[in-house]
Amino acid sequence: xxxxxxxxxxxxxxxxxxxxxxxxxxxxxxxxxxxxxxxxxxxxxxxxxxxxxxxxxxxxxxxxxxxxxxxxxxxxxxxxxxxxxxxxxxxxxxxxxxxxxxxxxxxxxxxxxxxxxxxxxxxxxxxxxxxxxxxxxxxxxxxxxxxxxxxxxxxxxxxxxxxxxxxxxxxxxxxxxxxxxxxxxxxxxxxxxxxxxxx
Amino acid sequence: xxxxxxxxxxxxxxxxxxxxxxxxxxxxxxxxxxxxxxxxxxxxxxxxxxxxxxxxxxxxxxxxxxxxxxxxxxxxxxxxxxxxxxxxxxxxxx
Numbered sequence: 242x243x244x245x246x247x248x249x250x251x252x253x254x255x256x257x258x259x260x261x262x263x264x265x266x267x268x269x270x271x272x273x274x275x276x277x278x279x280x281x282x283x284x285x286x287x288x289x290x291x292x293x294x295x296x297x298x299x300x301x302x303x304x305x306x307x308x309x310x311x312x313x314x315x316x317x318x319x320x321x322x323x324x325x326x327x328x329x330x331x332x333x334x335x336x337x338x339x340x341x342x343x344x345x346x347x348x349x350x351x352x353x354x355x356x357x358x359x360x361x362x363x364x365x366x367x368x369x370x371x372x373x374x375x376x377x378x379x380x381x382x383x384x385x386x387x388x389x390x391x392x393x394x395x396x397x398x399x400x401x402x403x404x405x406x407x408x409x410x411x412x413x414x415x416x417x418x419x420x421x422x423x424x425x426x427x428x429x430x431x432x433x434x435x436x437x438x439x440x
Numbered sequence: 441x442x443x444x445x446x447x448x449x450x451x452x453x454x455x456x457x458x459x460x461x462x463x464x465x466x467x468x469x470x471x472x473x474x475x476x477x478x479x480x481x482x483x484x485x486x487x488x489x490x491x492x493x494x495x496x497x498x499x500x501x502x503x504x505x506x507x508x509x510x511x512x513x514x515x516x517x518x519x520x521x522x523x524x525x526x527x528x529x530x531x532x533x534x
Contacts, residue, residue: 258498258499258500258501259498259499259500260499260500260503261494261495261496261499261503267503271506274506274507274510278510281514281517285517285518285521285528286528286529286532288521288522288525289521289524289525289526289528289529289532290529290532290533292525296470299465304462304465304466305462307462307465308458308459308461308462308465311458311461312455312458315451315454315455315458316451316455318489318493319447319448319451319493322447322492322493323444323447326443326444326447419493420494423489423493423494424494424507426489426493427486427489427490427494427507427510427511430482430485430486430489431482431486431511431514433458433461434461434478434479434481434482435518437461437462437465438461438462438464438465438468438478439465439474439475439478439518440464440465440468440469440470440471440474
């Protein structure tokens, strides 16, 4: 593994140069990455213009909520990856169990977000025009929308798996959803430190 | 089985780093080296997700390179913003 981690190795690629899932999902993922890249650009410019607001900002947020949602995203992503691996063995029932676990874990994300917003408002973070709060609400609410779309997609691939639409040799749709879910996870891993971790 | 073990280990490493991030968020004090450490953690976690969850190691180069670049570019931009914040603010003031 080129990153130099001795503890574990990258999984071997089934076919070199392949497009995981399908082309359409990668058009969608490129759009998602571009959308968030523009929002991250706004974040960095706002941080350059208002360093004090961004230095003090993370202390106003609930670190517990940020960590909990990161654990939820990572765990749900892991369950989806296990589901894809099960489908590659043609273990459809096992795949459905992993996807069900991913759904119930993933539903925790909007729930935690709901309680986090309640907590924010109670602590005076109502998005009233302060630059850090605006950047925080803008980026995290957009991400929440993407998570909700992902949960709907997860329901769809669960239904397709249940109906027997996928097998070990043909499960591009399942893999396409997995790519979207992991990309949404990746974006959260960029958002989390910018708002909750950086002192 | 090897892939599943590797994936599980990657997930556990990511969870561990997330908890460390939470501790830094609660106890860390501002400084360039803290920013560099947080940026390095962002890049590392991104790369682990890209390699183990997205499995882009053998994917088409245009997909693999772009997504890997994304997970490096954002942490680098974070460091540059903290290093050259006043200059960036001056350049982007109308």
